Amino acid sequence: MRKIKRSLVITSLFPKTLVSFDELKDTVLFLAGSNNQVKQGCFQQLEFYHPPGRDEEIAKLFKDAHMESIFIAVPELKGANLSLCSLDENERIMAVNTLKTCMDRAIITGSHSIMFNSGSVFPDSMITKAMPSPEQIKNSCTAYLRSLEEIGNYREKQGYTLSLLLEPGDKNIHYFQLLGDTDLVVKTCREISIPGYSLTMDIAHTRLNNEDVISSLGKTLPWCNHIHLCNCVIDNPMDPFFGDYHVDFDFPGASWTYADFADIFEKIKNLYTERDFTISLEISCRAEDNKAWFNNVISKCPWFFTD
Numbered sequence: 001m002r003k004i005k006r007s008l009v010i011t012s013l014f015p016k017t018l019v020s021f022d023e024l025k026d027t028v029l030f031l032a033g034s035n036n037q038v039k040q041g042c043f044q045q046l047e048f049y050h051p052p053g054r055d056e057e058i059a060k061l062f063k064d065a066h067m068e069s070i071f072i073a074v075p076e077l078k079g080a081n082l083s084l085c086s087l088d089e090n091e092r093i094m095a096v097n098t099l100k101t102c103m104d105r106a107i108i109t110g111s112h113s114i115m116f117n118s119g120s121v122f123p124d125s126m127i128t129k130a131m132p133s134p135e136q137i138k139n140s141c142t143a144y145l146r147s148l149e150e151i152g153n154y155r156e157k158q159g160y161t162l163s164l165l166l167e168p169g170d171k172n173i174h175y176f177q178l179l180g181d182t183d184l185v186v187k188t189c190r191e192i193s194i195p196g197y198s199l200t201m202d203i204a205h206t207r208l209n210n211e212d213v214i215s216s217l218g219k220t221l222p223w224c225n226h227i228h229l230c231n232c233v234i235d236n237p238m239d240p241f242f243g244d245y246h247v248d249f250d251f252p253g254a255s256w257t258y259a260d261f262a263d264i265f266e267k268i269k270n271l272y273t274e275r276d277f278t279i280s281l282e283i284s285c286r287a288e289d290n291k292a293w294f295n296n297v298i299s300k301c302p303w304f305f306t307d
Contacts, residue, residue, distance in 0.1 A: 002276055004269070004307055007045040009228065009282035011072055012246050013297075014290055018075070021054045025061055030291060032065035037298040042305060044068055047115065047280060049075045052105065059110040070165065071106035073099055073116045078175070083119020085144035085178040087136070095119060096147050100154050106162055113163035115200055118144050118179035121171075131172070140178045141188055152194035165226065167200040170208045173243045180209050182216040189223045199224040202282070203264065204232040207255050208244060214267050225275060227268060229304075230282040231256055246284040248297065262303040269307075279304070 008031065016023040030036060031043055045068040050058060062069045077083070082095035099116055106114045121132045121140050132140070148164075155162060171180030179185050185199065201224050206216045217227065231254045233241045241247050249258045256264070265279070281304065287293035298304075 002272060002274065002307075005044050005276070005278040006042055006304065007047060007070075007226075007278050007280040008043055009047045009072075009230075009280050011047070011049050011075070012230075012282045012284045013294060015285060016290065018049060019051070021050065021057070024048070024050055024058070027290075028061050028065050028067060032067055035291070037295045038305060041066075045070065045278065045280075047072055049073075055105050055108040059108060062110055069109060069111045070113045070115055071102060071109060071111040073102035073106075073114050074167070076102055077116060077119060081120075083121075083178070084116070084147040085118050085121065085140040087139055087143060092143055092147060096150050099147075099151055103151070103155065103158075103160060103162055107158075107160055111162070113165050115165040115167055117167055117169050117175070118177055120176045121178045137178070137184070141184070144178060145188065145191055148192055148194055148197065152197070155196075161196075163196040163198065164194065165198060165200045167202055167205075167228070169202070169205050170244045173208055175244065180205060182206070182209070182211055182219050186219055186223075189220075197223075198226070200226040200228060200280075202228040202230060204228070204230040204244065204246065204255070204282075207232055207234055213264060214271070217268065217271055221271060225272075226278040226280070228280045228282045229261060229265070231261075246282055248283050249301070258300050261301065265303055 010017050010027055014027045017027050033040060047070040049072040076098050077095060080098060082091060082098055084095045086092040086095060103114055121136060168179045168185045169175050169177035171177050199220050201217055201220055203213045206213050230246045231249055232244060233239045233247060233253050234255055236242060236253055239253055247254050249256060249261050283297060285293050
């Protein structure tokens with residue numbers, strides 16, 4: 001029988017966990033306990049990032065809380081403006097080495113997977129917002145595939161069982177990710193033979209790329225068993241939250257309402273009738289009382305807990 005694993009992206013839902021170990025500890029215990037609006041054990045996994053220095057303590061924290069974890073390497077790569085698809089060979093190597101370091105940390109923290117983006121198509125795209133040429137895209141894909149091969153070789157040499165999760169991103173508004181367009185994502189997946197490589201599809205990114213969510217998920221189905229439920233403002237470029245800001249499901253001007261997400265979730269379940277999959281909530285908290293805000297969010301989406 002198909003199983004649905006429920007996950008939370010706490011870098012967005014509980015943003016203070018990005019900088020404070022005490023906040024991370026308090027949040028994990030809160031989510032593992034009975035102080036939230038759902039019964040204990042409903043969330044089996046948390047997706048997180050935390051700066052270096054407390055990795056052994058993080059491993060113990062998740063173990064004691066009986067929570068699985070995914071290490072998100074995106075903050076390290078984006079924070080240093082590094083791209084696995086860079087046409088600058090020195091930058092590409094730096095990106096690969098950064099991801100290797102994150103893999104080492106993920107093993108120490110006990111995470112079963114590491115999540116990353118492809119990176120920007122080329123450095124000045126974020127400044128000029130110029131559309132890359134077909135030749136640049138082709139060369140960037142070649143660079144990305146080379147990076148993945150090096151990362152796969154490193155994982156094998158180290159004896160890691162860590163899964164590699166690519167999250168396709170926004171390709172033409174904020175982050176200019178090489179791998180955002182679903183057809184290009186699928187094309188590269190067909191060229192990758194590394195064991196344990198798969199996709200985490202973010203439906204807000206799909207919307208930002210002007211694609212239909214269910215159609216996109218159908219195309220990526222052979223490589224994807226992990227989906228982020230999140231929202232965005234796309235229809236009004238003058239809105240201060242236009243783009244990849246992970247707004248709430250009832251945010252004014254957002255692409256979808258809570259009712260829309262309930263319908264999307266049902267359609268996702270219909271896609272995955274014969275396969276287990278992970279469904280994750282990813283909404284950015286902008287409230288002062290994070291726990292109260294989270295409990296309110298959960299109270300408005302009971303559909304998230306239906307199989």
